[in-house]
Amino acid sequence: MSAPAQIQVRNVHKVFSTGGAEVVALKGIDLDIHPGEFLCLLGPSGCGKSTLLNAVAGFSLPTTGEILVDGRPVTAPGPDRGMVFQEYALFPWMTVEQNVAFGLQIKKRPRAEIRDTVQGLLRMLHLEEFRARFPKDLSGGMRQRVAIARVLALDSQILLMDEPFGALDALTRRTLQDELLRIWSELKKTILFVTHSLEESIYLADRIVLMTYRPGTLKRDVTVDLPRPRDAASPEFNAMKKELGGLLMEEQNRHAQAEFTGTAVD
Numbered sequence: 001m002s003a004p005a006q007i008q009v010r011n012v013h014k015v016f017s018t019g020g021a022e023v024v025a026l027k028g029i030d031l032d033i034h035p036g037e038f039l040c041l042l043g044p045s046g047c048g049k050s051t052l053l054n055a056v057a058g059f060s061l062p063t064t065g066e067i068l069v070d071g072r073p074v075t076a077p078g079p080d081r082g083m084v085f086q087e088y089a090l091f092p093w094m095t096v097e098q099n100v101a102f103g104l105q106i107k108k109r110p111r112a113e114i115r116d117t118v119q120g121l122l123r124m125l126h127l128e129e130f131r132a133r134f135p136k137d138l139s140g141g142m143r144q145r146v147a148i149a150r151v152l153a154l155d156s157q158i159l160l161m162d163e164p165f166g167a168l169d170a171l172t173r174r175t176l177q178d179e180l181l182r183i184w185s186e187l188k189k190t191i192l193f194v195t196h197s198l199e200e201s202i203y204l205a206d207r208i209v210l211m212t213y214r215p216g217t218l219k220r221d222v223t224v225d226l227p228r229p230r231d232a233a234s235p236e237f238n239a240m241k242k243e244l245g246g247l248l249m250e251e252q253n254r255h256a257q258a259e260f261t262g263t264a265v266d
Helices: 049-057 096-106 111-124 140-153 170-187 198-204 235-261
Strands: 007-018 021-033 038-042 064-069 081-084 158-162 190-195 207-211 218-223
Touching: 007 049, 021 049, 021 218, 038 049, 038 198, 049 064, 049 081, 049 158, 049 190, 081 140, 096 111, 096 140, 111 140, 140 170, 170 198, 190 198, 198 235, 207 235, 218 235
Parallel strands: 038 190, 038 207, 081 158, 158 190
Antiparallel strands: 007 021, 007 064, 207 218
């Protein structure tokens, strides 16, 4: 892409200390993500996908290396990066409408602006008739719609999404994937999306970055040039699924061998 990278990850290492031992979660990560790009981080459990996402978010900074957003070093969470979690993270005592409005109220936006923004997002995410409901009265898919609406209300240019559809059934998951693609197309956000689902990554992403098992490194950076909307049953889709599936199995086998022999995975 010709545009400068919006997110720049430069030689990032992350080391955790657990019980007196050091665990290298990320090693030598270099990655550029461009404005408006939809990038999926894919890899087996324990490969550091969420660790890298949290570093970009500013929740858990790298041990060494640097992350830049729009040329500025990431030192803490910021309004330019909105985070969507798998667990929804809604306030149970607030209605749908109140949850979506919460961030704008904290920012002390004018009442009319809050009303118009919330109304537009409820309409966009098909939540208008649920505006007075509480989270306990909603399905998992509806709760995640509310969580996405709440992040979109802050108008962050970057959306960071940590397996947001991982706990949903297959039909709801596909519905929300399509909703997310529609929102992304309309709002031109930059999305960094963590998933362990091979099919989800191919269905959603412009690029897929496949990570190795711990320590997490970048194994392969793949451009997904399939036209949208994508057909998961097409020969081209399945050819990419087979190729990436083989790379994932390499990592699973390396991990299994290391566990069996008691040696570290290099």
